[in-house]
Each structure stands twice: as C-alpha cells, then as structure tokens.
Amino acid sequence: MLDAARYTAAEAMRDGRRLEIRALKPQDKDDMQAAMDRSSPQSLYRRFFGAKRSFSDKEVAFFMNVDFVKHVALVAVADERGHATVVAGGRYIVDRPGTAEVAFAVIDEYQGQGIGAALLRNLIILARDAGLKEFTAEVLPENIPMLKVFEKSALKMSTKHEAGTVHVALQL
Secondary structure, eight states, X not given: OOOGGGOEEEEEOTTSOEEEEEEOOGGGHXXXXXXXXXXXXXXXXXXXXXXXXXXXXXXXXXXXXXXSSSEXXXXXXXXXXXXXXXXXXXXXXXXXXXXXXXXXXXXXXXXXXXXXXXXXXXXXXXXXXXXXXXXEEEEOTTOHHHHHHHHTTSSEEEEEEETTEEEEEEEO
C-alpha cells in the first residue's frame, strides 16, 4: 500500500519543464496562500464557485490539515528561478464509502500545461490504492478546461447538468 503522506512523482509540463507532484505538507501553508494570491478572480471563482480572495482560519485548517486517508491533497511544484514554487493543487475527500469528491486549482500562468491532468493521474493512483471506485466533481459549465481534463482522463465518465453546475462522475 502506498504512503500517500509521503507520495512524490516526477511529471513534465507540455512545454517540457519538469514538475514535482507531491503530498501537501504543513509547511506549504505560505506557498499555498501565495499560489492563491497569484490566481485571477476568474480562476478562484471556477474553483470555489464564488468570489474568494481570503480564507478564514477554519478554511485554512481544513485545506492544510489533511489525514491522507479520507482527505488526500497533492501539490504541483515547479522551479521558478531556482526556487521550488507551488503552482497547483489537487485533492480528494472521501464523502461516502468508495467515492471521493475531487477538486483542483492551477495558477493562471501555468494553466494549459497539463498540470490538472497530471494531478488527476496521481490522485487516481492513490485513490485506487486506497480502494476507491469513483471520483465525483462539481464543475461550472463554463469551466471547459476542467471538463476536458476529465473527458481526456480515459476513465468512464458520466455528467448531469443541474442548476448551473455539471455533476461529474468518474469510474476509477
């Protein structure tokens, strides 16, 4: 069985730059906030379904204190001028036996580089190892890039449009 809390994998972005996909660490708190600060209002809206620029202490604790069993979080780390920088994150949260909700955020300047797909691939590895059978996601209909990540995942996908949201189910 994989140790999700120590997970790490090497990936390449579409432009050839290297990327590390690894487990979120408690010391990533400031880097996570910096990544959100570098994200446009539109990107934050697509992720949180509303205007979001700051987080309450309770929200920060929720996003940072993961148990790597029912709540698994990975970050994508790129080299920026010799400094390892968090440029994206993905997570899943088990909401019922065998099923977890999955979500992603990629800072704007790194969108379109295949990072969402890389995070999804690595979350799938961990989820399958943990015995999960399905990922679900709620996606805004205008978030075509995220819907395309799911469509291209090679997983069996079903969607249901309801009240301004696309409900996605992916069979692992």
